Amino acid sequence: MGTEHGPRSSPHRSDTTLRVNGKPHTLSVDHRRVLLDLLREDLDLTGAKKGCDHGQCGACTVLVDGRRVNSCLLLAVTLDGCDVTTVEGLSGDGEGPHPLQRAFLERDAFQCGYCTPGQICSAVGVLAEAEAGHPSHVTDPSAPSGRPVPLDRDEIRERLSGNLCRCGAYPRIVDAVEDVNGTGHNPRT
Amino acid sequence: MTALGAPAERLEGPEKVTGAARYAAEHPLAGRLFARPVPATVARGRVTGVDVSAALALPGVVAVLMPDDAPRLAEPGDPTLTVLQNPDVPHRGWFVALVVADSPEAARAGADAVHVEYAEESHDVTLRAGHPRAYVPEELNGTYPGERRQGDAEGAFAAAAVRVDVGYRVPPLHNHPMEPHASTAHWDGERLTVHTSSQGTTAVRTTLARMFGLAEERITVVAEHVGGGFGSKGTPRPDVVLATMASWHTGRPVTVVLPRRMMPTSVGHRAPTLHRLRLGADRDGRLTSLTHDVTTHTSRIKEFVEYAAVPARVMYAAPNQHTVHRVVRLDVPTPSWMRAPGEAPGMYALESAMDELADALGMDPVEVRIRNEPDAEPDSGKPFSSRHLVECLREGARRFGWEGRAPVPRARADGPWLLGTGVAAATYPVQVYPSAAAAQALPDGSFLVEVNAADIGTGARTVLAQIAADALDVPLERVRIRVGSSDLPAAPLAGGSSGTASWGWAVHEACGRLAARLAAHRGPLPEQGLRERADTEGTADAESAFARHAFGAHFAKVAVDSVTGEVRVRRLLGVYAAGRVLNPRTARSQFVGAMTMGLGMALTEGSTMDAAFGDFPEADLAGYHVPAHADVPDIEAHWIDEHDPHLNPVGGKGIGEIGIVGTAAAVGNAVHHATGVRLRELPLTPDRVLTGLLETGRPGPDRPGPG
Numbered sequence: 001m002g003t004e005h006g007p008r009s010s011p012h013r014s015d016t017t018l019r020v021n022g023k024p025h026t027l028s029v030d031h032r033r034v035l036l037d038l039l040r041e042d043l044d045l046t047g048a049k050k051g052c053d054h055g056q057c058g059a060c061t062v063l064v065d066g067r068r069v070n071s072c073l074l075l076a077v078t079l080d081g082c083d084v085t086t087v088e089g090l091s092g093d094g095e096g097p098h099p100l101q102r103a104f105l106e107r108d109a110f111q112c113g114y115c116t117p118g119q120i121c122s123a124v125g126v127l128a129e130a131e132a133g134h135p136s137h138v139t140d141p142s143a144p145s146g147r148p149v150p151l152d153r154d155e156i157r158e159r160l161s162g163n164l165c166r167c168g169a170y171p172r173i174v175d176a177v178e179d180v181n182g183t184g185h186n187p188r189t
Numbered sequence: 190m191t192a193l194g195a196p197a198e199r200l201e202g203p204e205k206v207t208g209a210a211r212y213a214a215e216h217p218l219a220g221r222l223f224a225r226p227v228p229a230t231v232a233r234g235r236v237t238g239v240d241v242s243a244a245l246a247l248p249g250v251v252a253v254l255m256p257d258d259a260p261r262l263a264e265p266g267d268p269t270l271t272v273l274q275n276p277d278v279p280h281r282g283w284f285v286a287l288v289v290a291d292s293p294e295a296a297r298a299g300a301d302a303v304h305v306e307y308a309e310e311s312h313d314v315t316l317r318a319g320h321p322r323a324y325v326p327e328e329l330n331g332t333y334p335g336e337r338r339q340g341d342a343e344g345a346f347a348a349a350a351v352r353v354d355v356g357y358r359v360p361p362l363h364n365h366p367m368e369p370h371a372s373t374a375h376w377d378g379e380r381l382t383v384h385t386s387s388q389g390t391t392a393v394r395t396t397l398a399r400m401f402g403l404a405e406e407r408i409t410v411v412a413e414h415v416g417g418g419f420g421s422k423g424t425p426r427p428d429v430v431l432a433t434m435a436s437w438h439t440g441r442p443v444t445v446v447l448p449r450r451m452m453p454t455s456v457g458h459r460a461p462t463l464h465r466l467r468l469g470a471d472r473d474g475r476l477t478s479l480t481h482d483v484t485t486h487t488s489r490i491k492e493f494v495e496y497a498a499v500p501a502r503v504m505y506a507a508p509n510q511h512t513v514h515r516v517v518r519l520d521v522p523t524p525s526w527m528r529a530p531g532e533a534p535g536m537y538a539l540e541s542a543m544d545e546l547a548d549a550l551g552m553d554p555v556e557v558r559i560r561n562e563p564d565a566e567p568d569s570g571k572p573f574s575s576r577h578l579v580e581c582l583r584e585g586a587r588r589f590g591w592e593g594r595a596p597v598p599r600a601r602a603d604g605p606w607l608l609g610t611g612v613a614a615a616t617y618p619v620q621v622y623p624s625a626a627a628a629q630a631l632p633d634g635s636f637l638v639e640v641n642a643a644d645i646g647t648g649a650r651t652v653l654a655q656i657a658a659d660a661l662d663v664p665l666e667r668v669r670i671r672v673g674s675s676d677l678p679a680a681p682l683a684g685g686s687s688g689t690a691s692w693g694w695a696v697h698e699a700c701g702r703l704a705a706r707l708a709a710h711r712g713p714l715p716e717q718g719l720r721e722r723a724d725t726e727g728t729a730d731a732e733s734a735f736a737r738h739a740f741g742a743h744f745a746k747v748a749v750d751s752v753t754g755e756v757r758v759r760r761l762l763g764v765y766a767a768g769r770v771l772n773p774r775t776a777r778s779q780f781v782g783a784m785t786m787g788l789g790m791a792l793t794e795g796s797t798m799d800a801a802f803g804d805f806p807e808a809d810l811a812g813y814h815v816p817a818h819a820d821v822p823d824i825e826a827h828w829i830d831e832h833d834p835h836l837n838p839v840g841g842k843g844i845g846e847i848g849i850v851g852t853a854a855a856v857g858n859a860v861h862h863a864t865g866v867r868l869r870e871l872p873l874t875p876d877r878v879l880t881g882l883l884e885t886g887r888p889g890p891d892r893p894g895p896g
Contacts, residue, residue, distance in 0.1 A: 012248075030292065030294055032294040032298075033292075033294060037293060037294070040215070041217070041292070041293070044217055045208070046208065046211060046212075046215040047207070047208020047209070048208070049212075049367070049368070049416070050214070050369070050446070051367045051368065051369070051416075051449070051810075052369075052449040052809060052810050053448065053449065054449065054450075054809060054810070054811070056449075056809060056810040056811045057367065057449075057810050059367055086208065087206075087207065087208035088207065088208045088209075091207075097203070097206065097207060101206040101207060104202075104206045105198060105199075105202045105203065105206055106198075108198070108199065108774050108775065108777075108778050110202075110205055110206070110646075111417070111646030111647065111648070111775075111778055111779070111782060112366070112367065112368065112414075112415060112416045112417040112645055112646030113201070113204075113205030113206075113210055113414060113416065113646065114212065114366075114367040114368040114416030114417060115367045116205050116206055117206075117208045120206060153823075156818075157818040157819045157821070158818070158819050160818045161817040161818045161819040162817075163818070164367065164810060164815055164817060165367070165818075166365055166366055166367045166417050166419070166786075166815055167367075167417055167646050167778075167782045168781055168782030168783065168784070168785025168786060168816070168821070169778060169781075169782065170785065170816070170818050170821040171781060171821065171822075171823050171824055172778065172781075173818070174818070
């Protein structure tokens with residue numbers, strides 16, 4: 001566990017500073033604590049979900065320095081100085097929800113909602129990665145490197161396959177990501 | 190003004206997409222502790238000693254509860270909840286201790302440090318046909334008879350012109366909702382508040398009241414948001430008992446989240462089923478005999494039967510029928526409800542056998558089904574309240590482009606891919622239970638509707654608000670709805686596709702009464718508004734003169750990689766006749782979601798019971814493969830207009846489960862059409878498909894290129 005006012009140093013804890021959704025936090029962090037538990041238990045940011053605690057389901061996906069990660073697999077003390085964005089911070093200073101959040105609502109791209117924050121954070125990462133020219137398993141190997149990769153449905157499916165949804169909202173999630181992709185929206189990460 | 194039938198957006202959607210929706214473990218009460226169970230590491234035996242000294246010496250560990258010192262609880266109705274009450278170990282994974290600590294990390298370290306000694310006994314966990322201890326239960330989970338006979342199935346089979354006699358196997362399956370089972374319990378003097386991930390908190394309250402000897406009025410059980418259940422959260426699970434016990438013991442709030450790897454052995458699973466199907470028909474394809482013989486397992490402590498032969502009593506007009514369930518009590522975890530219990534594995538077997546019959550007849554499989562359409566329910570003789578299976582088959586065939594399908598298997602290829610199509614029918618019973626509800630008119634012109642429904646992702650909140658808006662004849666925006674707390678009017682669980690019908694009936698009645706009272710009311714409303722209540726006890730559960738079932742038809746197109754044996758579903762289409770569809774937006778999501786689970790059942794989902802250890806090796810999401818994005822094509826769900834006056838005031842039959850029924854058979858039948866290989870054990874993994882292809886002596890396409 002971490003605390004913002006607890007003992008500053010011990011063999012089992014270290015001070016760690018993270019910027020979470022734009023706000024800096026310095027915590028004395030149990031070395032065993034993963035980023036997911038720091039977010040949920042120390043900062044009460046429960047949008048990132050614990051589906052498996054094993055890096056198998058993607059429900060805990062958040063963005064660290066703009067890249068999507070399984071926050072259940074990252075020890076928090078290793079992230080000193082990092083910028084973390086969770087589903088609660090996706091809209092940034094904006095008034096309304098992030099376009100992906102709006103698209104998920106419009107497309108009914110969820111049911112129970114438990115995988116949803118992870119799907120949305122992961123999709124933010126997908127848009128940025130494709131824009132940066134990162135290929136995926138299904139990208140045409142002859143496509144020129146370094147240029148944005150067009151995201152068709154197969155690309156979206158492939159890139160989001162680390163985010164499981166037991167309710168089976170997959171086709172609607174792909175619809176939602178397609179809606180936002182190519183709208184010129186610059187992913188806010 | 191009709192809110193019903195409109196594609197209203199989910200009322201709780203904004204909370205879910207912004208991360209504001211709180212689930213059972215997400216209630217940070219002051220001083221909260223975290224508890225982690227210790228699972229038994231033997232398949233059968235007794236705990237003879239628990240050494241907790243190392244665990245208690247760890248920083249942060251507050252307490253360890255054990256079978257010989259945990260708080261004594263009264264017997265629940267469900268033996269799977271009798272945790273830490275005696276030293277018996279009925280199966281591997283049974284909880285034998287609980288470590289309570291001030292952080293999840295400390296609880297985990299503590300659980301790892303608990304040392305348990307056992308007196309181990311020999312075990313038997315292996316289900317096989319003809320098991321000497323198999324028995325035929327009189328009743329299946331208190332619902333259906335274990336065995337039914339009509340006419341002389343055996344004699345008619347022997348005399349039939351065309352015969353199919355085949356066996357199928359469906360492995361154990363796991364519900365694996367994305368939110369693990371979790372509970373946060375908090376005692377405040379003699380008052381208990383529990384947040385739990387449940388499909389129905391009224392029943393959780395009743396169970397806790399009984400076990401902890403507390404009046405129900407002193408207990409509040411809340412399940413505002415529930416991260417899926419698919420049956421596994423239909424009844425209280427051990428997490429809620431453990432959290433309540435640990436909170437009572439420590440005097441502090443306690444959260445128990447079951448680790449993903451412990452779920453298969455502690456929250457129920459779909460029991461494996463071994464099927465023998467015998468179909469006899471005349472040369473025109475009319476069934477003369479149908480036998481469905483199912484063997485399945487249950488645990489030593491509780492009888493739960495996966496009643497997979499029940500749908501055969503509904504489906505086809507065979508004058509001679511025999512359906513029977515044989516159960517073996519093994520040293521396995523207790524099986525329980527999983528989406529379309531009985532129907533999902535049973536219709537996989539029956540609809541695969543129907544495809545084999547079509548093959549044997551040289552007849553189109555859609556046509557074979559149409560030829561066996563009954564005039565009344567075969568088993569009961571009752572007339573159907575409505576049955577539009579034939580319309581679903583025809584409409585599905587039209588939309589899918591079934592006409593012109595190659596009459597023989599292995600007719601089409603695309604490079605190394607063998608292509609095929611398949612069809613299967615689906616059915617699911619209409620279930621409805623009594624519920625209470627309340628409706629209140631407020632002076633500001635808004636309405637508050639209360640019912641302890643559980644929205645586990647179905648859109649229950651939304652559709653109930655729509656029902657209320659229509660019954661009150663007001664716009665949807667003026668209706669506020671509260672669900673998911675046992676303090677609200679008592680309601681049955683979200684299960685058996687019964688939720689909307691059961692809760693909706695009570696909401697409809699309460700709102701109807703309120704509307705009548707408002708019509709008679711003169712002048713402004715009193716400050717507290719006007720409130721009406723309804724309870725459908727005695728009406729919703731009245732015996733019906735009709736056989737009431739939803740029906741559907743599934744069509745699948747698959748590509749089978751002749752090099753690797755991998756099966757890809759390229760297209761999946763379902764057409765349903767499920768009464769009135771109340772919200773097409775959320776209904777479509779449920780149909781598509783259930784079809785996706787059926788796709789998993791067909792291709793990727795399979796658990797095994799390890800004979801030596803008595804455990805499921807596929808315990809987590811890396812070993813047990815639920816479908817991922819890349820597995821799922823664009824799935825089409827359609828429905829036909831069905832008006833059935835014999836259901837309930839809102840006219841729906843229930844839609845949460847039928848989508849999984851028949852999907853696996855449609856996919857399997859398509860694999861046969863693609864390859865000519867009949868595989869009779871799920872899931873259709875590459876090893877099985879490739880072995881089957883190699884056995885034909887011609888694994889690859891007969892000629893390259895599209896054929």
